[in-house]
Amino acid sequence: MSANLINMLMEATWQTIYMVAISTLLGAIGGLPIGVFLACSQKGELLSAPAVNKVLGVVVNATRSVPFIILVVAIIPFTRLVAGTSIGTTAAIVPLTIAAVPFIARLVENAIREVDSGLIEAARSMGATPMQIIRKVLIPEALPGITLGLTLAVVSLLGYSAMVGAVGGEGLGDLGIRYGYQRFMPEVMGLVVLILVVLVQLVQTIGEWIARRVDKRAPSNRGA
Amino acid sequence: MKTDTTTGAAISFDNVGKAFPKKGGGSVMALDDISLSVEPGTITGIIGRSGAGKSTLLRMVNGLEKPTSGKVTVAGRDVGAATGAGLREIRREVGMIFQHFNLLASRTVYENVALPLEISGTPSREIRKRVDDLVARVGLEDFRNRYPAELSGGQKQRVGVARALATQPKVLLSDEATSALDPETTQTVLELLADINRDLGLTILLITHEMAVVRDIASHVAVIEDGKIVEDGSTYDIFTDPRHPTTKSFLSGVTGVTLPQFIARDLTETRPKGPSREVMRITFVGDNATDPLLAKMSTELGLQVNILAGAVEEIGPRPFGNLLISVEADRAEEARNFLEHNQQRTEVLGYVG
Known part of the structure; x- marks a missing residue:
């Protein structure tokens, strides 16, 4: 295998990691508060705001129902506005983040809804404000679930990142399409897939390890 | 360990009613014209079957439920009318323990007991001192850095009690606190509650469906059925001269x-x-x-x-x-x-x- 090819693979791997890492980070920054809000704002809940909850829910669902490849193309003007360009690895972060935010928001919402409502009652009985309940009870208690959700999000974004080649986003998926498929270099395709498999395994293993570390519920108590 | 003596507060329910809206219009009366006064420093038991409304009644004392009619006062303050900061202030004076303990799985024993103090904005030096005292009071010094998942039911409830006492409340509410425990553990938790009542002088209001719990620690008892108090008085009088059939049936078991x-x-x-x-x-x-x-x-x-x-x-x-x-x-x-x-x-x- 040529040194050139190895270089390309390494660069593409780095680009993929860069895109996914930044978009996960931004997606978490955006998705966490939205997820918390979605989990706490139905009628009679901590931050009761049923109308806003409904609207936000519709927006989140709408964003999630647009196929990613179409989202990438559809928001090109927005991407140009934010990133200054609509082409390249950095520009690809914009659609990846737009896709990540609602996805992570739903995962966070689910994790928070898993928290025993008795804990909210206990915190209210102590005189906690809604914000204190969110910060000191809901998020810490949901952390194992949030961690697993973020792991899932990273793995999904690895998949999405293969599609941003459509706007010159480069990365592993793009390399696989251009060299492995269009130039009939099956060894490149094979290597790209192999690297992606290894990345996903790595992410999953690390994610589960962290989730176990933050999970103080004994195995016997899980799901109880 | 009498560092944290407080005095109990009186609780009074005046013609309290609670109606829940029913599906398709109308409403269900969960509580109907309840009047009960709980003397400061006493242990009062409210006994009733599940669905009788006792849980709703208890939750009105710290404003987790609001009465739809009548008035609930704690230490002379109207709980139902309180909102926001005023309500949170009342809640700090009313500790609560729960059937399923409701401890945070992500926090150690020490951190669980510290939670109400963090919430009230107590300085961390004072938190450490108070939490150490409380953990010792409930006999869990050796477990202070354990997580709830590593504790037995009785130990978890002790953490719950310590946590409820953290803000030096004047009233302790117990929501079926021993119902999830075995008989032996129930005894030790009841003894702990009786000790606290004696040492700290705080008022304890507990709900239960077990007459044995009332017999063991309560000086007064109210029997509630279908949202109404059908009989109340001193525990001795109720035990020796029950009038209402519900009371008699609760007693026959014990x-x-x-x-x-x-x-x-x-x-x-x-x-x-x-x-x-x-x-x-x-x-x-x-x-x-x-x-x-x-x-x-x-x-x-x-x-x-x-x-x-x-x-x-x-x-x-x-x-x-x-x-x-x-x-x-x-x-x-x-x-x-x-x-x-x-x-x-x-x-x-x-x-x-």
Whole structure:
């Protein structure tokens, strides 16, 4: 295998990691508060705001129902506005983040809804404000679930990142399409897939390890 | 360890009602015209079956539920009318423990007890001192850095108690705190509550469906059914002279005086023809509760008394006995007169042929 090819693979791997890492980070920054809000704002809940909850829910669902490849193309003007360009690895972060935010928001919402409502009652009985309940009870208690959700999000974004080649986003998926498929270099395709498999395994293993570390519920108590 | 003495606060319910809206219009009365006053520093039990409304009643004391009519006051402050910061201030004066403990799985024992203090913005040095005191008070020094998942049910409830006391409340609410525990652990948790009541003087209001819990620690009891208080008074009076059928049925489980099956089966309300025996309940109360009255009756009246079931119990320091006996029906009135003359209560249950 040529040194050139190895270089390309390494660069593409780095680009993929860069895109996914930044978009996960931004997606978490955006998705966490939205997820918390979605989990706490139905009628009679901590931050009761049923109308806003409904609207936000519709927006989140709408964003999630647009196929990613179409989202990438559809928001090109927005991407140009934010990133200054609509082409390249950095520009690809914009659609990846737009896709990540609602996805992570739903995962966070689910994790928070898993928290025993008795804990909210206990915190209210102590005189906690809604914000204190969110910060000191809901998020810490949901952390194992949030961690697993973020792991899932990273793995999904690895998949999405293969599609941003459509706007010159480069990365592993793009390399696989251009060299492995269009130039009939099956060894490149094979290597790209192999690297992606290894990345996903790595992410999953690390994610589960962290989730176990933050999970103080004994195995016997899980799901109880 | 009497560093954190507080005084209890009075709780009063004045004509409290709670209506929940029903699907398709109308409403369900969960609580109906409840009036009850809880004296400062007492332990009062509210007993009722599930769905009777006792949980709703308890939650009105710290404003987790709001009355739809009437008024609930704690230390003279109207809980139902309080909102925002005012309500949170009341809540800091009212600790609460729960059937399922409601401890944070992500926090250690120490951190769980510290939570209410963090919430109230207590400086961390003071938090450390208070939490150390409380953890010691409930006997969990060796477990301070353990997580709830590593504790037994009784230990978890001790953490719950320590946490409820963290903000030096004047009232402690107990929501079926021992219902998820085995009998032995229940005893130790009840003893802990009684100790706290004695040492700190705070008012304890507890709800339960077990009369034994009331007998063991409560000085007062209210029986609630279908959203109404059907009977209330001192525990001793309620135990020795229950009036309402619900109260009696709660008591039959705990006083151990139910008729043996073979008697209950043949019991008739009216006296059958021919020779028969009258079955009666005698409740021994007061100073004579432990006197050998039956033996005396036997010798003085020359009566043959058949003992069917019985128990002598204590409520606080005062003993009382419950005995089911049968005597020859022809001479039953004589026996009842003798017993009532000696200040004991009797109740005719029926006749057996």
